[in-house]
Amino acid sequence: MENQAKKQTLMNRFFYTSDQIIEKPFNWAQMWRLLKYLKPYRKNLLPLSFLTVMISAAIRLTVPILIGVYALDKAIAGRDMNLLAILISVISGLYLVNYVSNVLRIRWMNKLGQHVIYDLRQHLFTHVQRLSHRFFDERSAGSILVRIMNDINSLQELFTSGVINLLMDILLLFGIIVILFSLSPELTIAIMVTLPVMFFISTNLRRKIRRSWQKVRLKQSKLNSHLNESIQGIRVTQAFTQEKENMMYFEGVNSENFEAWREATKKNATFRPLVEMTNAVGTAILIWYGTSLIINETITIGVFVSFAFYLGMFWEPISRLGQVYNQLLMGMASSERIFEFLDEKPSVADKEDAVKIKELKGRIEFEQVEFSYDGNRKALHSISFEVPAGTSLALVGHTGSGKTTIANLISRFYDATGGTVKVDGIPITDISLSDLRSQISIVLQDTFIFSGTIMENIRFGRPNAADEEVIEAAKAVGADSFISALPNGYATEVEERGNVLSAGERQLISFARALLADPRILILDEATASIDTETEVKIQAALKTLLHGRTAIMIAHRLSTIRDADKILVLDHGRKIEEGNHQELIEKRGMYYELVKAQYQMFQRN
């Protein structure tokens, strides 16, 4: 009992968002929008696929008649060896054509589907890259990834097999019914009695089965999330000896998954026998009623055989139609989520008549700038200041005081909700975004290293820079010595979470990156993470090189950096408290003085 209770509490240990693929009612407008992605292929892959579909369907429809009505009734019953030989070669020929067309159909349809998925993913990624920071504030990276990967993948089947199979199946169904009626209307009607049953099974039961598989997928995604997190956090788990507890949690998630599987396979297993049953009923009717018709001489044995063939072919399209219908419904849900992203407009966008500026001087002005991230709480209250070109401004204040917000507004990751931000006297909303950002470099506290070589990582600052220029920049910030000491030098592969580089070395890489970009305005979020002392010295020196002749906005933590700034802005809860240089502010004995004193005391006293 106690164990059971413990397990209950443990099952509430972690929470994961489930990536739920829900069905949506069919929506024509949305379907039409999806089908537009087929448009680029309307001259090659699309008609080719259709052609092969038509060929396969036509052959499948003709052969049973050739076998039943012609081969059995005419050739064999009439003992006509020649006719039989001709028929056999015709049928063989048709089957050969069918084989080739099937191979081509599957190849072309896959290609078409892959192309559409590729286009869609490319489109979505390009669009998401352009979206503003606000979009990313509201969503986790995981949920964006899910849309770019999973939702698009779930459309893949719809495009590779769904759309074209739909056509094939409709062709086959109508073809079969028409042929059967022309062969023997009575027998056709008798057999069609099973049709409603088939239909019921394919729609109703299929839906239930689909839902239970959906549940399996949800459970699997929970299992995956947990696996992912437990491996990432394994060091913490082992240090806190929670292996047993986590195993119990895993057991819980695992058994949920198992149960869902069991449920789904159980439902799935009822499907085939029911299909066989209806098929058997159809065959029974065929034999019972068919033989009496043969005895009556209403139909021939050949017609009977053709009927048997067609009956065997009848089930497949109906069953597949149910499947395509499923794919459609799920595709609706995925495409709705994809289109939601595609319809998202960047909140920061160029004006129609945005000014093109090739060379900025770098004077920055804030005029009573206000800002709010959520439209509710103000992150900045009426901030005004001016930074002359080529000088530096240090932003000082606690976490949440608005330092980062000011930096974000200068790069125009957000637009101010009040007041004006100007660069060189021009409101930045009037300047073309790419021109503005190409003149601004941002050196983040937590330098993001892309997977690739060190050379490529530095070159990120200016993609067309030559190798020599990259090395030149690395030398200028003092990064060359440690890079050259690495086994592969500049060709060393680094990655986001790799251990090749220390925090300080990453910082130097980002300095080199910024120097290479040669911006007029530099935004620097100084690292707080402790850096070993040797590197620290290099960073201080590199900073001087980097700042030389540029306008710099620094979110500074080191006293030496702050002191050297031409101007210091002390912020608190989004308000400007003090402004001036180090000497002036110390003499003022205000908040800056207190802040510096606190640090000083931490060091000296206690």
Next chain:
Amino acid sequence: MSKFFPLMEFIGNICLVALLSFGGWLVMQNSLKPGELVAFFSLVNYLMWPIMNLGYVINLFSQAKASGERLLEILDAKEEITDSGHAVKNGRLNGDVVFSDVSLQYTKENAEALHGVSFQAERGKTIGLIGATGSGKSSIIQLLSRFYEPTSGRIMIDGKPLEHYSLKMLRSNIGVVPQESFLFSSTIRSNISYGNPDASMEEIIESAKRAQAHDFIMELPNQYDTMLGERGLGLSGGQKQRIAIARAICLNPGILILDDSTSAVDMETEHRIQLALREVMRDRTTFIIAHRISSLKHADEILVLDKGVVKERGTHEQLLEENGLYKRIFDLQYKDQNVLNEPHFAG
């Protein structure tokens, strides 16, 4: 797959053609009745399915075999560090730590990560570890929690070698605040009580208060029930670090390890955390890994590491007098602080 199905269909169709030609000929020769030929058509169908399925199953089987081999590779990996049969499973550790001549080499290809490290830390004492990246600071911590075994030398806690205690007991007596604060997708409450799921709400709040996390937690919409992780709200680096500190305190461990754990907070918060931690550290053995001298200058003994070797040791004052590596680090960092030795601060 794309080759498989058309081929199977084609083979089935060839069977039909063969049946039609040979069967038709037999009927004409009167050695087969037309009805029997009709029956054969159905029978061939029954034969086709199992053959098609067989090909499919063989395909599945070879895929499963490859997966199985990869699984076995992981299942066969050995747990290198295990409890001995008579390890002590329960109890509190006092926290007297002794390293004697400890060396560690992670793999044969690598150079030694630690070489001949010795020190002694009594309960309530604080040991500071300083040195560049790769100097061996973290290796000492890894050895203490027995994530690795030393290549040579002895490590003892409370006078007994580490193997004397079960891994569970050892690790639940060591509170680690890792450099990168990894938090789980769960509530703040369960994250703090991660190592001690039976902790009461009072204990959790107490731990949070000591880690200077209580105030910001109370400002969150759902306070201690706020979700973290992928669906939860993002905390700043400093806030995460404080929760990680609370998590370690919540264990009420005999040994506390702070691995560069106040690096992501602003200067005032670091100061507050340090003051609060001093209280927590009073009756525990504490290891502080840091780059900032201000973080560890009050340690009872500071080990200055360089390439796996203890270069200098002593208190802050002793090390300054020694005028070596530590003094150099100090000068570099202290140059900032000299700014403050101006008349304004003289009082």
